[in-house]
Amino acid sequence: MPTVSVKRDLLFRALGRTYTDEEFDELCFEFGLELDEITSEKEIISKEQGNEKAHGASDVVLYKIDVPANRYDLLCLEGLVRGLQVFKERIKTPMYKRVMPKGEVQKLIITEETAKIRPYAVAAVLRNIKFTKDRYDSFIELQEKLHQNICRKRALVAIGTHDLDTLSGPFTYTAKKPSDIKFKPLNKSKEYTACELMNIYKTDNQLKHYLHIIENKPLYPVIYDSNGVVLSMPPIINGNHSKITVNTKNVFIECTGTDFTKAKIVLDVIVTMFSEYCENQFTVEAAEVVFPNGKLHTFPELAYRKEMVRADLINKKVGIRETPENLAKLLTRMCLKSEVIGDGNQIEVEIPPTRADIIHACDIIEDAAIAYGYNNIQMTLPKTYTIANQFPLNKLTELLRQDMAAAGFTEALTFALCSQEDIADKLGMDISATKAVHISNPKTAEFQVARTTLLPGLLKTLAANRKMPLPLKLFEISDIVIKDSSRGLLRIFSEDVGARNYRHLCAVYYNKNPGFEIIHGLLDRIMQLLDVPPGEKKGGYAIKASEGPVFFPGRCAEIFARGQSIGKLGVLHPDVITKFELTMPCSCVEINIEPFL
């Protein structure tokens, strides 16, 4: 969830009144925002870098407000204020207008070289805008918020804003070899080639995160004006030449990207938010973009869409009984201008360009519910009559857990993910023999594979609790995962992914003596609980001498029940004990309980 940081006093001035922190928190809650933190620049710096660094920093009160991830129109002070003022019916939602300039329209021509790297571009002009320091900061901050969220860290869309008066159109969006791109980037005093820049930015804490987007491409995207001035090299950096300042009057905005829909949304959000400060409020000057196929598009789209929703549908989905007129009023408070039309039950809802999140009637219904107030909705119980059933495997597990504890064993809860070492090397096995599933992007070795046995987790639990009095008797009943590409035999799940879970029961006995008889006795008890008689006859269970790297030679047996092998028990090999940082003998049993369903 994105967090927007706004100056409290600036916010209250824009809202035309002040609130106590509690009142504002309450308002946020009602509207679906969250007043996450009340702080100041000074406080933030002192928390992050210590009191000394914070000396002299601003102590203007900041509100950090959490905004729903799909509400790009609330990512800046301007949008928040507009949303809340409309919600409180203090202003009407503005109509955003696109106009053609009296003179020549700004043009951005896309060349076909961009196709392989970053094929889309959109543009618009904010004419006669009046910045102040705060407005300017907000403008920059909104771009950053958009970059981090809908733009997916500039991978899908990157925004460039320029002082139009320093440039001369038409503009060309093309892609060139990095060595052929040379310009003075933002806030640098000399020119660099793109190759040099990529090197320089490797150590830039902010920009280094975006380099990977184009780094290994043969051509880099770049935008020029008609004089060959570089506007930007998206998605990395703008040129210094067209840098905007507080005094900039006319702003040229370009958004390039790999997702056309999102590029259009981003442009719409920027211009709808900041056209507020244009001479003609909420009016945006169009720009034309010529695509490689020669087609000409005019941006920003600023499209308004009409949706019809039946009033009774809203009432039925929310569980309220409001008149169509009231519902239309509620929706209008959410910046969705609505009126009752037709048979008196139809509501026509106008979706403004700021509300790209409205893609279905259910989104409109939600807004009606928010404006009505979630906490004003009458709670009722559905009449849905159903008979409950337990999942048989979990039912068996629940029953067995109780009796394992009654048998004196304590339940552990260990991780399903672990290192290759845990399930292979430490157990004297080769990883290829484990049939484990492998994770492709683990941040640490702890998450390399899904466990194929519960034993390592229990041994690690023992190791972490060596200070506890002996004997330690632990068990766990949980799932392990095995790669399984055989089809047909498999159950409803897992058939498709090539791996499946098995529910295992594992128990360990750790003491000064190996206690095989105790683990063996536990197995006998488990079989008694499962109503499996001893003996090899059909339906019974038996153990047969076996071997394996996990166990001490001659102290291992395989367990057969109902005609199949279900696991092993035995005394652990000293190597295994040492590798798990244990010092005493240990015996264990591990079985698959699924055959007993």
Added chain:
Amino acid sequence: MADGPVAEVLLRRLEAADGGLDSAELATELGVEHQSVVGAVKSLQALGQIIETELRSTKRWELTTEGEEIAQEGSHEARVFRSIPPEGLPQSELMRLPSGKVGFSKAMSNKWIRVDKSAADGPRVFRVVDSVEDEVQRRLQLVRGGQAEKLGEKERSELRKRKLLTEVGSWRDRPFKPYNFSAHGVLPDSGHLHPLLKVRSQFRQIFLEMGFTEMPTDNYIESSFWNFDALFQPQQHPARDQHDTFFLRDPAQAQQLPMDYVHRVKRTHSQGGYGSQGYKYNWKLDEARKNLLRTHTTAASARALYRLAQKKPFTPAKYFSIDRVFRNETLDATHLAEFHQIEGVVADHGLTLGHLMGVLREFFTKLGITQLRFKPAYNPYTEPSMEIFSYHQGLKKWVEVGNSGIFRPEMLLPMGLPENVSVIAWGLSLERPTMIKYGINNIRELVGHKVNLQMVYDSPLCRLDAERGPPSTQEAA
């Protein structure tokens, strides 16, 4: 601590003594109660390997009042014998003597006397022998003389049965050091269930009480399709990032997907449909095939709802699940790479937001949480969505306890569910309420191998609706 003087004297004496000391003798010698010597011994023992002790029991015997009388006067049978003159005595008269009843039968069985039933004036008792040895009297006299050990065990026990002897030091009448009732008892040896799983059992119980059926969730490995695409979560969604989700290298791809359904999902994402604008992007099958460790149990709910949609005609359903999910997250005191998710789902005709809130109220009441309020929120697959907050008495503020909503039509309709069927759902983590319940601040102490077993041993029953622990231990995770 070793209580002062006695312990000290004891140690001194022990040092000088050869072959140990008798506590009883020492007590007599020191003129203190035996109990204080025992106390000193116990406290020295508690210090570790300082003294060795051996438990000895000595028994002393003394005569009962009756035994005393017999030692003096002779046994009842001897007295009976002596009271019979040579010409015999009528039995009825004999029975009236003080020792008559007891003495008669004993003397008979000793064959000291006989009864002549044919006598003219009723049965008459005669001596059989001229004189008798009163063995009982002799033995009791031995005991009185402090020579009880000269008697055999069998003889003593015979006398005891006749209530002529008692064991001195029989604990019935002895004074004892009072119990310290503020001390702890000895806990029984037992196994213990894990606190998190005890809470899991209670949540299962609550769902079952509410008529919810458990969904199968025993598949940690999921395809991106079921984990994301089926839920109408677009392919560029941040949750699908390598930084948030564990993807699989092997097996990297799901081989079988229900292709008819996949096509409907693809169309809904890329072009819209079912009343939706869609996300308008190029949906890729390869992206959907990518295997991962499921990031939420909603993937299993999606499978369950898809199966439900295949059943015609539609039957209402209530489902729940509690199982592990995995996130490739940065770990801290409250976040692990795997945790348990609790999820409830109701599918029926005409369900409303008010119904969702009503079900949540009942559910949370069973958890002992009665003050609820709802905040608008955003989830990719529910609309409307609401976060559930409860008032936390300890923190004196509203804290989030769960998330909920109505599944989007773009998720349900491609599955084949009827249009007027709504599906309400909610979820919460199992770890958070458990940490609050048991006052645990670091999740690693609870989940995983670094668990504190002592905490597991000591954890109380899980009664979610019972009063919570002291406010000081409560903390929002």
